[in-house]
Amino acid sequence: MATQAEPTNGADTGANWRADGESNGKAPHLTFSMRWRLWRNRQIASPRFRSLIARLPLTRWIAQRKANQLFRLTAGFVYSQVLHACVKLDVFQRLEDQILSTDQLATFCQLSTPRMRLLLENAACLGLVLQPTRDIWMLDDAGAVIASDAGLRAMIRHHDALYRDLVDPVALWRSEMPETELRRYWAYVRGDAPSAVTAEQAAPYSLLMRESQAMFADCILASYDFGRHASLLDVGGGDGAFLSAVGRKHPNLQLALFDLPAVTERASKHLTEAGLMARSSVYAGDFSTDALPGSADCVTLLRILCDHDDDRVITILTNLHGHLAPNTRLLVAEAMADPSEGARLASGYFGVYFLAMGSGRCRSADEIMSLLRTAGFRETEALATTNPLIATLVTAIR
Ligand SMILES: C[S@@+](CC[C@H](N)C(=O)[O-])C[C@H]1O[C@@H](n2cnc3c(N)ncnc32)[C@H](O)[C@@H]1O
Numbered sequence: 001m002a003t004q005a006e007p008t009n010g011a012d013t014g015a016n017w018r019a020d021g022e023s024n025g026k027a028p029h030l031t032f033s034m035r036w037r038l039w040r041n042r043q044i045a046s047p048r049f050r051s052l053i054a055r056l057p058l059t060r061w062i063a064q065r066k067a068n069q070l071f072r073l074t075a076g077f078v079y080s081q082v083l084h085a086c087v088k089l090d091v092f093q094r095l096e097d098q099i100l101s102t103d104q105l106a107t108f109c110q111l112s113t114p115r116m117r118l119l120l121e122n123a124a125c126l127g128l129v130l131q132p133t134r135d136i137w138m139l140d141d142a143g144a145v146i147a148s149d150a151g152l153r154a155m156i157r158h159h160d161a162l163y164r165d166l167v168d169p170v171a172l173w174r175s176e177m178p179e180t181e182l183r184r185y186w187a188y189v190r191g192d193a194p195s196a197v198t199a200e201q202a203a204p205y206s207l208l209m210r211e212s213q214a215m216f217a218d219c220i221l222a223s224y225d226f227g228r229h230a231s232l233l234d235v236g237g238g239d240g241a242f243l244s245a246v247g248r249k250h251p252n253l254q255l256a257l258f259d260l261p262a263v264t265e266r267a268s269k270h271l272t273e274a275g276l277m278a279r280s281s282v283y284a285g286d287f288s289t290d291a292l293p294g295s296a297d298c299v300t301l302l303r304i305l306c307d308h309d310d311d312r313v314i315t316i317l318t319n320l321h322g323h324l325a326p327n328t329r330l331l332v333a334e335a336m337a338d339p340s341e342g343a344r345l346a347s348g349y350f351g352v353y354f355l356a357m358g359s360g361r362c363r364s365a366d367e368i369m370s371l372l373r374t375a376g377f378r379e380t381e382a383l384a385t386t387n388p389l390i391a392t393l394v395t396a397i398r
Pocket residue numbers: 188194195202206209210213235236237238239241242258259260263285286287288301302303304307
């Protein structure tokens with residue numbers, strides 16, 4: 001872990017650094033870039049410097065951009081609630097493919113006209129809706145995406161639970177919260193017996209995963225050609241939403257899914273409804289201890305490893321390694337930490353999500369490759385996807 005910097009009184013000597021426990025109280029060596037950053041931070045902290053930058057015509061745009069960024073960060077929780085209210089009131093779906101007046105929307109949403117107008121004006125500031133003329137509303141770009149994606153709306157609604165877990169953020173970071181809503185929600189991360197998860201416990205998270213799979217599957221299918229394989233096993237495949245998407249795209253691919261007993265009945269039902277059951281097999285079990293079918297030449301772990309701490313990831317991967325046939329290609333896909341803007345947004349978000357869940361973390365592709373090699377996999381490789389905000393791919397050979 002990096003040593004925590006705490007510059008005081010503007011001095012940049014090692015004596016002004018507080019070291020954390022892991023560095024045994026030793027001050028870190030200050031590199032040139034650290035010293036430069038300390039100097040830069042002191043300039044930025046100075047109101048006189050900021051006022052100068054804001055007054056000079058050539059630097060004013062930087063001052064404004066930085067101020068806007070900070071304001072966006074400070075007010076983000078308010079923007080999230082405007083978004084949340086619009087989703088809960090079905091504003092985006094009401095406006096899909098049509099233009100409505102404030103009065104019409106107020107009737108649909110059961111709000112007074114002035115309150116409806118206020119909500120829509122707030123939503124317009126956030127790029128969700130547009131007001132081409134007074135009291136006439138249509139969707140802006142972000143609103144059009146939300147209206148078209150049930151999974152996105154489900155995730156926004158689901159944030160109710162995360163929001164409640166974040167009411168006392170310091171208690172969350174100090175691990176002082178005995179139980180969180182997200183830990184109750186993701187029932188398989190509690191206790192030692194995931195197979196004991198009941199169908200009632202699995203239903204809400206399985207539905208959320210199914211609904212939020214569309215964008216994820218699009219990203220993975222655009223980034224990796226499953227047509228080169230004869231058969232695919234989706235481990236922790238949930239309701240079979242990914243398998244359905246890949247099966248539709250590749251009509252000759254044999255399909256298999258492995259998940260907890262509480263989930264597999266749902267998967268069979270959805271694969272049947274998708275008309276894919278004739279070429280699908282569904283297996284129930286615990287992927288950390290039970291035998292997995294070893295016949296597929298490609299195996300996917302989608303949004304699985306991020307749910308678990310490192311020791312459990314090693315257990316899961318080692319169990320997989322023990323049962324898969326030599327030369328099977330394993331594909332891990334989930335949001336991963338990397339320097340791109342999208343991945344930074346995703347890892348900043350998932351870092352908090354997994355903290356509230358009490359298990360797992362957002363790892364870099366390098367960390368995932370290292371865990372795979374520890375479990376015995378070889379030829380690990382990271383592959384970019386069409387959108388690192390949604391997922392990065394890591395492949396390996398059994
Ligand atoms: C976050 S969901 C991801 C589902 C799916 N891969 C997707 O991307 O939509 C994790 C899945 O792993 C399954 N799972 C969790 N622990 C498991 C275990 N020990 N054995 C088998 N499946 C498990 C859950 O039931 C759930 O379907």
